[in-house]
Amino acid sequence: MTAIHDQAAxxxxxxxxxREKAKNSLxxxxxxxxxxxxxxxxxxxxxxxxxxxxxxxxxxxxAGKTTMMDVITGKTxxxxxxxxxxxxxxxxxxxxxxxxxxxxxxxxxxPTVFESHTVWNNIDLALAGVRGPFATLFxxxxxxxTARIEEILDVIRLADKKEWLAANLSHGQKxxxxxxxxxxxxxxxxxxxxxVAGMTDAETRETAALLREIAKTKSVVVVEHDMxxxxxxxxxxxxxxxxxxxxxxxxxxxxxxxxxxxxxLGR
Amino acid sequence: xxxxxxxxxxxxxxxxxxxxxxxVGILLPLLSLTDPSFPLHVPTYVIALIGKYLCYALLALSxxxxxxxxxxxxxxxxxxxxxGGYAMGMYLMxxxxxxGVYANPVLPDFMVFLNWNxxxxxxxxxxxxxxxxxxxxxxxxxxxxxxxxxxFRSRVTGVYLSIITxxxxxxxxxxxxxxxxxxGGNNGLTDFKDILGFNIQAPATRGVLxxxxxxxxxxxxxxxxxxxxxxxxxxxxxxxxxxxxxRFIGYRVEGYKLxxxxxxAMMAGVAGSLYVPQIGIINxxxxxxxxxxxxxxxxxxxxxxxxxxPIVGALLVNFGKTWFTSGMLAEYWLFVLGALFVAVTLFLxxxxxxxxxxxxxxxxxxxxxxAAVSPIDATIAAEEGA
Ligand SMILES: Nc1ncnc2c1ncn2[C@@H]1O[C@H](COP(=O)(O)OP(=O)(O)OP(=O)(O)O)[C@@H](O)[C@H]1O
Ligand SMILES: [Mg+2]
Numbered sequence: 001m002t003a004i005h006d007q008a009a010x011x012x013x014x015x016x017x018x019r020e021k022a023k024n025s026l027x028x029x030x031x032x033x034x035x036x037x038x039x040x041x042x043x044x045x046x047x048x049x050x051x052x053x054x055x056x057x058x059x060x061x062x063a064g065k066t067t068m069m070d071v072i073t074g075k076t077x078x079x080x081x082x083x084x085x086x087x088x089x090x091x092x093x094x095x096x097x098x099x100x101x102x103x104x105x106x107x108x109x110x111p112t113v114f115e116s117h118t119v120w121n122n123i124d125l126a127l128a129g130v131r132g133p134f135a136t137l138f139x140x141x142x143x144x145x146t147a148r149i150e151e152i153l154d155v156i157r158l159a160d161k162k163e164w165l166a167a168n169l170s171h172g173q174k175x176x177x178x179x180x181x182x183x184x185x186x187x188x189x190x191x192x193x194x195x196v197a198g199m200t201d202a203e204t205r206e207t208a209a210l211l212r213e214i215a216k217t218k219s220v221v222v223v224e225h226d227m228x229x230x231x232x233x234x235x236x237x238x239x240x241x242x243x244x245x246x247x248x249x250x251x252x253x254x255x256x257x258x259x260x261x262x263x264x265l266g267r
Numbered sequence: 268x269x270x271x272x273x274x275x276x277x278x279x280x281x282x283x284x285x286x287x288x289x290x291v292g293i294l295l296p297l298l299s300l301t302d303p304s305f306p307l308h309v310p311t312y313v314i315a316l317i318g319k320y321l322c323y324a325l326l327a328l329s330x331x332x333x334x335x336x337x338x339x340x341x342x343x344x345x346x347x348x349x350x351g352g353y354a355m356g357m358y359l360m361x362x363x364x365x366x367g368v369y370a371n372p373v374l375p376d377f378m379v380f381l382n383w384n385x386x387x388x389x390x391x392x393x394x395x396x397x398x399x400x401x402x403x404x405x406x407x408x409x410x411x412x413x414x415x416x417x418x419f420r421s422r423v424t425g426v427y428l429s430i431i432t433x434x435x436x437x438x439x440x441x442x443x444x445x446x447x448x449x450x451g452g453n454n455g456l457t458d459f460k461d462i463l464g465f466n467i468q469a470p471a472t473r474g475v476l477x478x479x480x481x482x483x484x485x486x487x488x489x490x491x492x493x494x495x496x497x498x499x500x501x502x503x504x505x506x507x508x509x510x511x512x513x514r515f516i517g518y519r520v521e522g523y524k525l526x527x528x529x530x531x532a533m534m535a536g537v538a539g540s541l542y543v544p545q546i547g548i549i550n551x552x553x554x555x556x557x558x559x560x561x562x563x564x565x566x567x568x569x570x571x572x573x574x575x576x577p578i579v580g581a582l583l584v585n586f587g588k589t590w591f592t593s594g595m596l597a598e599y600w601l602f603v604l605g606a607l608f609v610a611v612t613l614f615l616x617x618x619x620x621x622x623x624x625x626x627x628x629x630x631x632x633x634x635x636x637x638a639a640v641s642p643i644d645a646t647i648a649a650e651e652g653a
Contacts, residue, residue: 075511095519096515097519097520098517100514100517105515108512112512113512114505114509114512125498125501125502126516131517131518131519132519133526134526136497136498136499137494137499137526138272
């Protein structure tokens with residue numbers, strides 16, 4: 001009898017313990033596993049992001065970095081494990097739209113902007129505010145919103161291209177537009193997947209500066225392969241390998257970690 | 268709120284389209300009422316023909332709203348059109364009253380023929396025009412709501428969605444063929460006499476029905492224009508271009524699809540309701556899967572993702588069809604239609620109107636922005652900028 005009772009209580013107990021630990025964090029992943037047709041993309045991954053923190057995530061191709069973002073944003077449901085936002089919101093029970101509305105924004109590895117919309121409309125669509133179908137049907141863009149869009153366009157240096165169709169932007173400009181859309185959402189947490197892929201060195205440095213600026217007021221998780229970019233960010237680094245955390249610490253510390261050198265940096 | 272919503276839609280192009288439709292809607296019927304010796308006289312059969320095309324154009328517009336702007340390729344829109352048609356047909360049947368062959372004051376002839384003694388419950392209320400008018404939009408809207416609720420929530424998209432819309436219209440086709448469904452089976456509803464007390468065959472009544480069709484098309488155009496010009500419309504295009512991206516900025520895509528699908532089905536229902544009194548019959552053949560596919564071809568020919576395109580496409584293809592099928596090559600029409608679809612897909616992916624608009628846009632007027640490159644972009648930008 002007791003044994004059965006204990007078994008039933010165990011998961012609830014674990015969730016409670018998890019919630020307790022999650023309390024003061026902004027994002028809390030514990031024991032998250034995901035498998036695709038038997039292939040384990042994430043194996044008992046645990047990660048904690050504090051409010052206001054910026055974190056860089058590195059790791060070889062296929063390490064599960066993008067999959068981790070998919071789990072946080074509701075695209076992929078984990079097979080097991082806990083994912084909490086702002087202490088006690090269980091993200092595994094929510095869909096993409098509600099997670100976005102909570103204040104989690106995402107930039108994709110492959111830049112995805114709305115190609116047949118203008119740059120302006122891309123930002124307008126992302127702008128925090130109305131989301132329901134009837135609200136948008138009768139919505140009028142307010143002066144405040146217009147000013148905010150202009151402001152973001154300045155930050156991402158696309159003010160002179162606001163009437164351009166997004167399809168006509170260069171790869172780097174699309175990356176920036178997507179970062180602008182992220183800003184427009186006014187999220188508490190930004191998940192940024194490989195923001196500098198395909199950028200020139202100068203653009204890469206500017207992007208690092210931009211992200212550092214954003215991180216002053218928001219929590220940011222950046223996935224990137226570009227080591228000099230990660231160095232520019234100058235934040236705590238987490239190394240993922242085969243779906244779990246291999247090492248964590250300053251860039252210098254993880255670079256000196258023999259296991260990291262073996263699986264990632266050494267090659 | 269509603270007026271502001273509509274007013275936003277009024278740009279120069281919209282005024283032109285509305286003006287043209289209303290002018291045609293008033294002038295042609297008036298000319299048909301003139302003496303046949305009058306040089307500009309329009310024969311009644313032309314009114315009947317063009318009136319039918321206007322209904323098709325409204326159907327095409329409704330298909331374009333979901334396909335061209337939201338990427339939902341519905342191959343079942345004829346079902347909504349037919350349901351609107353049946354709702355109108357039921358009203359017209361009850362208007363016949365005791366003038367039927369069996370002279371039953373309540374039951375339509377086919378029910379007497381089937382030895383039915385009383386009117387089935389779902390025929391109640393159709394003796395009132397206002398009731399039928401509500402059903403004309405409510406029934407297609409409800410079907411679209413139920414269908415969309417399940418399909419969009421379970422995220423059925425692309426070709427799978429197209430296939431189940433075909434299945435939906437096919438199922439209705441089979442159901443309406445059955446005599447015990449109570450909609451006249453295979454023969455459908457016909458032998459109409461009056462509409463709102465006026466003789467349905469009278470030239471003046473036909474003229475008014477023609478005008479009503481032009482008006483409905485103009486109203487449909489205006490509503491679509493207002494929807495597209497709103498932020499809602501921008502979200503629709505975003506869904507079409509990158510559905511999952513739209514979710515990640517916080518839009519619940521299924522809600523948007525549901526709203527636009529229901530609106531579109533209601534428009535198709537209105538089109539069907541105006542079509543039936545003008546051609547004088549509605550039968551299950553209107554649910555045929557091929558009808559829905561034809562409507563999609565009209566949109567493709569005219570140019571999806573533009574609002575003028577589907578209207579032009581429906582008119583062009585149907586004029587072509589009438590001309591072609593009245594000659595000796597009539598039996599080859601389906602091949603021509605198929606070839607037309609292939610040709611448009613290969614050589615004019617933006618359709619006739621889309622191509623013209625893109626060309627007008629590409630003309631060097633400003634140096635700031637490069638001309639739109641990808642298919643429907645240009646037309647959308649043109650419509651937005653207008
Ligand atoms: N939907 C899916 N179906 C099947 N396998 C998948 C799916 N998504 C990811 N994977 C697999 O999971 C593993 C982790 O992929 P993920 O995209 O998370 O890696 P990553 O760390 O982002 O790699 P990269 O640096 O190349 O972007 C890969 O082996 C990938 O093939
Ligand atoms: Mg990745």
